[in-house]
Structures are given as C-alpha cells and as structure tokens.
Amino acid sequence: MSDATRSGRPIDISHFSNIDASQDPGQFIAFLEQVEQLGWLEAVREESFARLALAPGQRMVEIGCGPGTAVGLLRQRGIEAVGVDASRNMVEHARRKVPGAEFRHAAAAALPFPDGSQDGYRAERVFEHLHEPAKALSEARRVLRPGGRIALLDLDYELWTVDADNVELTQALKLAMAGTVANPWIGRRFYGLLHDAGFHDVRISVLTHVLTSYEEAQPLLSAALQAGLSSGAVADGVADAWLLEQRERSERGRLCVILPMFLASAVA
Ligand SMILES: C[S@@+](CC[C@H](N)C(=O)[O-])C[C@H]1O[C@@H](n2cnc3c(N)ncnc32)[C@H](O)[C@@H]1O
Known part of the structure; x- marks a missing residue:
C-alpha cells in the first residue's frame, strides 16, 4: 500500500x-486532528x-x-461542556489541547453524572462505533433533565458515494468499510432508537457534504481501502490503482x- 494518512499509515x-x-493509539488521534483541519465538518x-439550543451557563x-x-x-460560547471518552489516550490528549476544560474517562453506557444533571448531550461520529447504542441512549436519557x-451526528456507511471507474471494486470497498464499524446503519436507526429510549420531538436531518478534492476525501478513501485490504475483499495492487485514480480525478477536477x-x- 503506497498511500498513507499524514499520521503515517492508513487507519483501521x-x-x-x-x-x-x-497498537498505536496516537495514530487515531492524528487521524481525528487531520479530519478537523479539513473543515468540512464545521457546518454540520x-x-x-x-x-441543543443551549444558553451560556447551561451544562x-x-x-x-x-x-x-x-x-x-x-466553552468559548459560555456553555459548561464536559468531554467524555472511553479512550484514556484521547482524554489525555484533549486535556492538553483544551486546558481548563473538564474531560472524563468513561463509557457512553456508564456516565459519571447524576440523574437529570445535564441540559444537553451531544455525540459526533461516536454511535457508529458503539456495540450497545440502546444502552448509551438510556444512559443519555438518565443524565438529561x-x-x-440530545444531538447525534453520524455517517450512514451504506449511503455515502464516490464516483469511480470500477463500480464493482468501489462497491466491495464500501461494503468492507461498512463491515468494520459496529453500526454502519446508525444514521437511519436513530429515529427508532431515540423513540425506544423514551425521547420525544425526534427530528432527523440528512446534511449532505460534497468533497471534490483529494485532500478532503483522502481520510475516508484511505479508510475504505484499508478495510478492503484487511478483509481480503481487494488485492494490494488493485487497491493502489483505485486510490491513484481518485488522485488523478482530483487533479482533473473530477x-x-x-x-x-x-x-x-430529540427532547428528554
Ligand atoms: C471517530 S471518533 C470521533 C471523536 C469526536 N467526536 C470528533 O468529532 O472528533 C470516536 C470517539 O468515540 C470514542 N468512543 C468509542 N467508543 C466509546 C464509548 N463506548 N464510550 C465513549 N466514547 C467512545 C473513541 O475513543 C473516539 O474518541
């Protein structure tokens, strides 16, 4: 595999x-920081x-x-936000990056907060990785007054698209990538899961972003490629050619x- 993220290797x-x-938690921190730099998440x-409709001072x-x-x-907007992550490495990194903010090491299904203590709950690109999303939502409902x-943001792994010459290979890579996450369909499942957890005023929007440069798309494309290679769905040389085509498309504005x-x- 010739392509790599800036963190050194393609990510699984x-x-x-x-x-x-x-083996290398730092690689995941570098990947998330790289995605932040691209800016396409800002609007969503x-x-x-x-x-969340929070006012300054709310928790x-x-x-x-x-x-x-x-x-x-x-926190810059005056909201009392506390970060929670299941990774100790990530929590340590966040504490260094955002000094003065509170970060806790905990799992979404067992939060260290009293009942009804929170005005808001947000998770971005997290529920796709949770093995027990219903438990996490029941915990969300417990801590919210x-x-x-609650606001949840995730990709539906079946619905993203990329234009490519080889349709079969592209479909195989997308399928392999969907197979690597715990909840590839989480986007469409939120509606039912939130109702089941007792939330009301459930609202689902699909916010579409179009990436047209290789730099913007590279983390996602590399992750798809890595998933295809790890699962054995595609061979090395074929995979490299697929990514090369995407780079060339970017150069041609295609x-x-x-x-x-x-x-x-939704509302608790
Ligand atoms: C794809 S990253 C997204 C990080 C961040 N929300 C962002 O937008 O950059 C997923 C994060 O969820 C964390 N995570 C995974 N499973 C978790 C769980 N069960 N409870 C809490 N955090 C979890 C991971 O450690 C990782 O930091």
Missing part, C-alpha cells in the same frame, strides 16, 4: 470502538450545536469527545465524494 476504523487496545457541527456532556475540539468551541436535548451526515435530535 474498527479500532475506534477501543482505541487504547490498538454548527447545526448540531444549534439543535452539557460531549460523548466520545475525541481530541476535545467541540468541547473547546462550546426533563426537557434537556473527484466527487458525497457524504450524507445524519443529524438526529
């Missing part, structure tokens, strides 16, 4: 369920903040906070990756 996203058990993230938890960027942004709001991000919000 299946490890986002348990980063600390991977802002929309998810708006759905919220950011679950699976990763490097803590969203916690920092929310009545009337508190790269087109469409990402439907599912934003779910």
Whole structure:
C-alpha cells in the first residue's frame, strides 16, 4: 500500500470502538486532528450545536469527545461542556489541547453524572462505533433533565458515494468499510432508537457534504481501502490503482465524494 494518512499509515476504523487496545493509539488521534483541519465538518457541527439550543451557563456532556475540539468551541460560547471518552489516550490528549476544560474517562453506557444533571448531550461520529447504542441512549436519557436535548451526528456507511471507474471494486470497498464499524446503519436507526429510549420531538436531518478534492476525501478513501485490504475483499495492487485514480480525478477536477451526515435530535 503506497498511500498513507499524514499520521503515517492508513487507519483501521474498527479500532475506534477501543482505541487504547490498538497498537498505536496516537495514530487515531492524528487521524481525528487531520479530519478537523479539513473543515468540512464545521457546518454540520454548527447545526448540531444549534439543535441543543443551549444558553451560556447551561451544562452539557460531549460523548466520545475525541481530541476535545467541540468541547473547546462550546466553552468559548459560555456553555459548561464536559468531554467524555472511553479512550484514556484521547482524554489525555484533549486535556492538553483544551486546558481548563473538564474531560472524563468513561463509557457512553456508564456516565459519571447524576440523574437529570445535564441540559444537553451531544455525540459526533461516536454511535457508529458503539456495540450497545440502546444502552448509551438510556444512559443519555438518565443524565438529561426533563426537557434537556440530545444531538447525534453520524455517517450512514451504506449511503455515502464516490464516483469511480470500477463500480464493482468501489462497491466491495464500501461494503468492507461498512463491515468494520459496529453500526454502519446508525444514521437511519436513530429515529427508532431515540423513540425506544423514551425521547420525544425526534427530528432527523440528512446534511449532505460534497468533497471534490483529494485532500478532503483522502481520510475516508484511505479508510475504505484499508478495510478492503484487511478483509481480503481487494488485492494490494488493485487497491493502489483505485486510490491513484481518485488522485488523478482530483487533479482533473473530477473527484466527487458525497457524504450524507445524519443529524438526529430529540427532547428528554
Ligand atoms: C471517530 S471518533 C470521533 C471523536 C469526536 N467526536 C470528533 O468529532 O472528533 C470516536 C470517539 O468515540 C470514542 N468512543 C468509542 N467508543 C466509546 C464509548 N463506548 N464510550 C465513549 N466514547 C467512545 C473513541 O475513543 C473516539 O474518541
């Protein structure tokens, strides 16, 4: 494999369920920081903040906070955001990156907060990696006060698209990638899961982002490629050629990756 992320190697996203058990947790931190730099998440993230409808001084938890960027942004707006992540490495990184903010090491299904203590709950690109999303939502409902709001943001792994010459290979890579995450269909499942957990005013929006440069699309394309290689769905040489084609498309202004991000919000 010739392509690599800036962190050195292509990423196996299946490890986002348990980063600390991977051989190189730093690689996942670098990957998330790289995605932050690309800027295409900003608009969907802002929309998810708006759905929480929080005023300065109100309390919220950011679950699976990763490097803590969203916690920092929310705190700049006067919101008492606390970051929670199941990875100790990620929590340590977030504490260094956002000094003065509170970060806790905990799992989404067992939060260290009293009942009804939170005005808001947000999780971005986290539920796709949870093995027990219903348990996490029941815990979300427990920590939210009545009337508190939840906002969840995830990709549906079957619905993103990329234009490519080889349709069969592209489909095989997408399928392999969907197979690496715990909940590839989480986007469409939010509606039912939120109702089952007792939330009301459940709202689902699909916020679509179109990536047209190789730099923007590379983390996703590399992850798809890695999934294809790890699962044995594609051979090395074929995979390299697929990525090379995408780079060439970008140079010719012909790269087109469409990402439907599912934003779910509801009231406790
Ligand atoms: C793809 S990253 C997204 C990070 C961050 N939300 C962002 O937008 O950059 C997923 C994060 O969820 C965390 N995570 C995975 N399983 C978790 C769980 N059960 N409870 C809490 N955090 C979890 C991972 O450690 C990782 O930091």
